[in-house]
Amino acid sequence: MARVPLGFRALSLSVAQLSLPAVLKCGQSFRWQSYSLALGAGEPSDAREWRLALEDRVVCLRQSPDTLFYRSLFTEDGDGPAMETSERELREDATLLWIRDYFQLDIDLERLYDDWSARDPVFKAAAGRFGGIRILRQDPWENLVSFICSTNNHISRITSMVENLCIHFTSAIVSHPPPSASTPAPDDESLIAYHPFPTPRALSHPSTEATLRNLGFGYRAKYIQKTAALLCETHDDPCKWLMGLRNIDKEAARLELLKLHGIGPKVADCILLMSLNQPAVVPVDTHVYQIAVKHYGFRGTSGKPSSMTPKMYAQIAEKLASVWGSYAGWAHCVLFTADLKAFSSYGLPSPAPTVLATASTDSAVPTSLIKPLTNTRKRKLMSLPTPESTPTPFTPGRAKRAKATRTASATQVPVLSDTVVTREESKGGASDGGGSLIDAVKLRRRKSSK
Structure with missing residues (x-):
């Protein structure tokens, strides 16, 4: 069970039994107010508190994957006299009964x-x-x-x-x-x-x-x-x-x-x-x-x-x-x-941040310097030459198969093998630090054209 927030009580209840963000925003009830929570490290970034005013109290709810947290704000919590602890406990018991009834638990x-x-x-x-x-x-x-x-x-x-x-x-x-x-x-x-x-x-x-x-x-x-x-x-x-x-x-x-x-x-x-x-x-x-x-x-x-x-x-x-x-x-x-x-995006995983490369253990570039692939960097990379994509195979009719076979044999293009480019192979065309993958590909193309 997750840590109980200060002032709250805990009720063991999985999200599979009750999802507050879905139930309270899907068009059944229209008065629940939602607040983002500024929580510490390790807490979910979308953590929220939900509040609803009843006749004599405000019900406050939070949720973890396996627990529903609840508390009440009473009129005495404002300018009125402080409430006795025993009285508060009894009234919080009543809040729990209301929660069980309202959500049909x-x-x-x-x-x-x-x-x-x-x-x-x-x-x-x-x-x-x-x-x-x-x-x-x-x-x-x-x-x-x-x-x-x-x-x-x-x-x-x-x-x-x-x-x-x-x-x-x-x-x-x-x-x-x-x-x-x-x-x-x-x-x-x-x-x-x-x-x-x-x-x-x-x-x-x-x-x-x-x-x-x-x-x-x-x-x-x-x-x-x-x-x-x-x-x-x-x-x-x-x-x-x-x-x-x-x-x-x-x-x-x-x-x-x-x-x-x-x-x-x-x-x-x-x-x-x-x-x-x-x-x-x-x-x-x-x-x-x-x-x-x-x-x-x-x-x-x-x-x-x-x-x-x-x-x-x-x-x-x-x-x-x-x-x-x-x-x-x-x-x-x-x-x-x-x-x-x-x-439309509910329940979908958040996209993982995209990075340009992953540094190996022997890389001279610290992992902290590897930058996310921003829109500007994406545009620069998109301007680089890339291999032509393989088209979806098309199955010709019987009358065209022989001609298609002849045409294909006459127009075959040699394909470079998937040779791993090492730092030794990239010497001369690379800058200090071992050269980039792009420089290595350019060097390999120059060699193959000789």
Whole structure:
């Protein structure tokens, strides 16, 4: 297990079970903030801390290949009185329970990957690069509003909209510096204010629509305000009612969601999958449509469909569910993530630095002086003469074979043998230090032309 960062607790959990960079940026949740960490030697260069503001705390996560590290920032960590150690321990225990529930850690993801790979060669091909992707169990209200924002939208803009929603409709629960900063003075401008997600009642007032339109929500502003107002009018505790949809039949829950403003079949299915315990549901959008056409025999065009009819939507969802089984929605999320442009290089090894040469043990040039192959040096090397590349063999027809054989025998060019050029052979044309390989090749050509 890796060294536990100061102030954090450790939970043994492999990246194959949970990959934070993939799960928190693949379009499920839009409020996690990510910070680069300035760590010591030996630490991964892409190490990050992730933070999310809940109603009464900010959850902070870090990750190593085999461990999830977590801690909480509480309101008392700001200007309030210091918290007793025993109280902090109890509240950190509650944070761990929240983490286990939110990430659904009771589900063995590696076993699911094995099952999907056995069922589906397309999934198996993606599994190596896109491991550790699981479905979150989010708060239904936040999930609902976030996916109203998602209609005709992209991840970065949804993230910005949700952030503005929190800033304008809730008060900060705590202000804290980013994890890479040193401990600041109370008035330090580096302090970051963390806002929780607003309640339905906070968004139910008629003036909310105008505020959201000014924040760039467009037509979605009306849907959010009207849905919040409807929930507050029909339920004493809207959030509790939404949570109760986890306990009813899938179709009944879908019908209840479709009664709300701004929620169609795809958004309803996202809510069912990501917050209402329906792992078999496969939400179908343009990405999923294209995946179905390209890999699963669904008839259609490779581009965006002109319209997604209810029949087409149902056929794609049923087809993919039949391939992946009872956790089809989870498998769909892996291939959906693999199809996102933002993840085009995800899981690929970083290119190793290219060097011009490797010094041998008896070389007069210290290895510290061997420079990387920069663009300028690449251009210089590209200007040097190089052997002609061998073309791909072409198989002629029977009528041309005899002529091709005669032509080849009449135009054969002698080829220099792959003789190793030693320092002794390069004397006279080489500079001090033994000469370069290029000088040696020139000398060999001069000798062969005599």
